[in-house]
Amino acid sequence: MVNFNGVITEEEVQLSVSNRSFLYGDGVFETLKVLNDQILFFEDHYFRLLASMRIIRMQIPMSFTLEYLEEQILTLVRKQGVQDSARVRLTVFRNDGGYYTPTDNKVSFVIQTSALSVKSYTASETPFEVDLYKDFIVPKQLLSTLKTNNKLIQITASIFAQENGLDTCLLINDDKNVIEAAYGNLFMLLNGQLITPPISEGCLNGIMRKQILKLAKELDGIEVLEQPISPFDLQKADELFITNVIVGIQSVTKYRKKEFEQTIAKQLLEKLNQAIQA
Numbered sequence: 001m002v003n004f005n006g007v008i009t010e011e012e013v014q015l016s017v018s019n020r021s022f023l024y025g026d027g028v029f030e031t032l033k034v035l036n037d038q039i040l041f042f043e044d045h046y047f048r049l050l051a052s053m054r055i056i057r058m059q060i061p062m063s064f065t066l067e068y069l070e071e072q073i074l075t076l077v078r079k080q081g082v083q084d085s086a087r088v089r090l091t092v093f094r095n096d097g098g099y100y101t102p103t104d105n106k107v108s109f110v111i112q113t114s115a116l117s118v119k120s121y122t123a124s125e126t127p128f129e130v131d132l133y134k135d136f137i138v139p140k141q142l143l144s145t146l147k148t149n150n151k152l153i154q155i156t157a158s159i160f161a162q163e164n165g166l167d168t169c170l171l172i173n174d175d176k177n178v179i180e181a182a183y184g185n186l187f188m189l190l191n192g193q194l195i196t197p198p199i200s201e202g203c204l205n206g207i208m209r210k211q212i213l214k215l216a217k218e219l220d221g222i223e224v225l226e227q228p229i230s231p232f233d234l235q236k237a238d239e240l241f242i243t244n245v246i247v248g249i250q251s252v253t254k255y256r257k258k259e260f261e262q263t264i265a266k267q268l269l270e271k272l273n274q275a276i277q278a
Contacts, residue, residue, distance in 0.1 A: 129253065137171075
């Protein structure tokens with residue numbers, strides 16, 4: 001069951017082979033979490049989506065209000081019966097026509113959803129090992145911070161991780177700084193400082209990143225900083241963790257020969273769940 005331009009259908013949507021998202025990656029998307037019939041952090045997702053559309057020069061329909069898109073998402077999850085806990089993908093792509101230069105900038109959207117087995121954000125006790133991915137770099141530019149339909153670096157990094165017995169990989173930018181994981185933002189605890197790369201490094205402008213930055217400032221004895229992270233910093237860190245809206249916080253337990261604690265990550269998970277319940 002999907003929602004295609006406001007029409008919910010139980011059949012698979014057949015997109016044209018001329019679809020610009022298929023041909024050129026000409027689209028943006030949001031991954032959202034629905035919990036107890038509410039979309040978490042939806043206002044943040046909504047404004048990021050509109051900002052992304054403006055940056056890549058898509059025409060934003062007059063109908064694309066916060067209330068309209070919220071209704072389209074919740075109607076779909078309710079019809080599927082997954083409103084208690086669901087993963088949602090909202091994809092917006094430019095309509096067919098043209099080659100690199102589109103015929104026009106009008107857009108279509110597709111909403112897909114699936115059930116999640118766990119409602120609250122929980123700390124995983126399973127070992128989680130990462131390493132650097134060096135085959136390709138993420139350029140320090142505005143496009144790198146958007147959730148576009150071109151995710152080849154994240155895909156190849158994930159395949160590399162699978163081939164090498166890793167849980168995921170950490171990505172680097174032009175300056176060889178570590179900026180994020182293949183599927184989320186990166187935080188590092190080092191000598192009482194909780195550090196995450198600034199958006200100017202080319203990392204995703206993550207929704208959960210924003211929440212964790214806010215919650216971390218409430219922790220006693222922790223200084224929160226946005227500054228570059230070098231690969232050498234990882235070997236000295238006390239904690240590493242990855243954030244996204246689906247898992248919340250994923251602690252890294254091992255990077256090469258270095259093993260990490262999970263103390264601050266667990267404290268932040270508790271605060272995150274309290275904030276959601278409130």
